[in-house]
Each structure stands twice: as C-alpha cells, then as structure tokens.
Amino acid sequence: xxxxxxxxxxxxxxxxxxxxxxxxxxxxxxxxxxxxxxxxxxxxxxxxxxxxxxxxxxxxxxxxxxxxxxxxxxxxxxxxxxxxxxxxxxxxxxxxxxxxxxxxxxxxxx
DNA sequence: CAAGTGACAATAA
DNA sequence: TTTATTGCCACTT
Numbered sequence: 450x451x452x453x454x455x456x457x458x459x460x461x462x463x464x465x466x467x468x469x470x471x472x473x474x475x476x477x478x479x480x481x482x483x484x485x486x487x488x489x490x491x492x493x494x495x496x497x498x499x500x501x502x503x504x505x506x507x508x509x510x511x512x513x514x515x516x517x518x519x520x521x522x523x524x525x526x527x528x529x530x531x532x533x534x535x536x537x538x539x540x541x542x543x544x545x546x547x548x549x550x551x552x553x554x555x556x557x558x559x
Numbered sequence: 560c561a562a563g564t565g566a567c568a569a570t571a572a
Numbered sequence: 573t574t575t576a577t578t579g580c581c582a583c584t585t
Contacts, residue, residue: 494566
C-alpha cells in the first residue's frame, strides 16, 4: 500500500474519499488539506472526475466548501447527488446545501 | 522543455 | 448579499 500512494496525488485523494463513512460528506478543500496541501482543491475534484473506481469512490459525498454540490458536473445533476446523500442519511439545509455542521466528515479531530 | 488545463477556494468590489 | 477575478499545483499534450 505504501507503494500505492506513490502513484500520485490522485491515488491519495481516492484513498481519502474511500474513508468517508456513509451519512457524511467531505469538502474538496478538506480533502486537499488532508492529503497534504490545502491549495489543490481544484485537482481534488479532477481526481474524482477521472474516477477510476466508480462505486468504490463515493463522489457524491464530496461537496463544495460551502456545502454546495458541484454545479457543472455531479454525474447527472446536483439533484441526483442530493438524493443519494439523503439516502445515506445526510442532512440538508433548506438552502439546498449539505448540513456541513453535522455531516462534515473530517470532524474536527482528523 | 514550456504552456495549458481543471468537479475549487479565498478575496475584492 | 451575489458576482467576478486570482491563485493554486499536479497532470496532459
């Protein structure tokens, strides 16, 4: 496994996203920060865009820093993504945003 | 080798 | 408050 993270920044992002439990969401910036650099947020999303392991990589659990869903992609529409998150138990605000204050995965200590 | 690109984030107006 | 612009850094061509 140590060899796996040598594949690149992408593999590292995938590894993080896979660790996100159901019913929780992580932000691009948060993932970027966890992998070691807070400024690679753009590339975090790009990693999911490649999505080499569909099903194993819950892209729908990754949202904007505001809790907003991806506006231009969202594998079918933010509408679908919201549905998937609700299915997992993620809370949503009336604004259409994820309840980051409750469902944010890197909950403080991590 | 150099330039371009990209599911964002933060700051300015 | 929302919209526009800039910066960021790995990866592609």
